[in-house]
Amino acid sequence: MSSINQSSTSCYPPQAFLYFIDSMSGAQFTLFSHKGGPNGWKVAIVLEELGLTYDTKFLDFQSGEHKAEPHTKYNPNGRIPTLIDHKNGDFVLWESNAIITYLVDTYDKEHKISAADTKDKYLQLQWLFFQASGQGPYFGQFMWFNRMHPEKIPSAIERYANETKRVLGVLEAVLSKQEWLVGNKFSVADISFIPWNDIAIEYILGESFDFAKEYPSVAAWHAKLGERATVKKIRADKKVAMAA
Template structure:
């Protein structure tokens, strides 16, 4: 494994969870090398990866400046990066607000990611067409956007009155929501239905570091 950069990120070109870690790394100015695993070849389940991540999924982060510490689960990786590499709190908060930040990271990992992921699976990859299942996960996607809207309609950012890793964690799956999950949902209009959330998402995706990282994805697809 090359140690030319501080981190190695095992990820996947199409996997949103790897990209949210890449966003945090980029915003913190940390250097990393991405290793894109080929799911078609089962590389995520191969010993070269499972020796770091027994779950055999992405992302996995190796910190070469901390004894090659391996961390998996995207939420845990983001908490690690915030705790260890954002001492000035540029993209994180401390004190009691840290638990508010943590609750949003948990909500993203348990509420947004799984539901949006199932929506993508049943719309695009499942061998059978199951309209009722697709509709269920589309409605869950709308529900999650509604939760965000209920908060962002009252404040600019999720926690601490500033942009944090909590906000950054929602970007990739929200991209999927608008481009794929709800693209054909009757009368769906992101800016009209969820104006505060759409404005927040636009602010996030217009950031130079985010545009650069997501642009890398576009070149790889």
């Protein structure tokens, strides 16, 4: 359902950029994202699950495109993802889990991937908040200090390694007792954890880390999520984007 634009928009002046957005391929949504950033990809999985059409614009972080106009006209925080719903008055929303909540509240009336019961809706929000406040920041900081920071700071690496494992431990404690995070069904609560777990397995935890041994329930859940056609498609799209 997606159209991926591999090129940067920085060569366009703001007026041309705005026209470009308004006259795109006819997709319902424009998704501003980053090739390697996990948060844009989880929104893409939700859009795919709901069969919604979207055009992805990858911003060039090295040139600071995400922190400059015209993107900051849409997202004053200068981060990704940012979503524009062209069929709802060009409604603009940022923060990935706010976007996900909007998408299911607006376009998942049959609750295919979202909670229907009132209590389950709050449990769904609980997990989306936990993903945004726990998994994302701690996994991201571990990634930064372990692999990207210009100097090694052992105390920082140790702190965020322990926090990463703590978050996985929370998931393990729950998933050892139930198949899915909310309402005995696959939902956006589960989807929200996929991209950062992918990065943790591939880059953060290291080759010596035995995911299936340390966190067997989380590993089994993550493998099951990876069997979904939408997740396979988005992982393939990410590989194409990263290679371009």
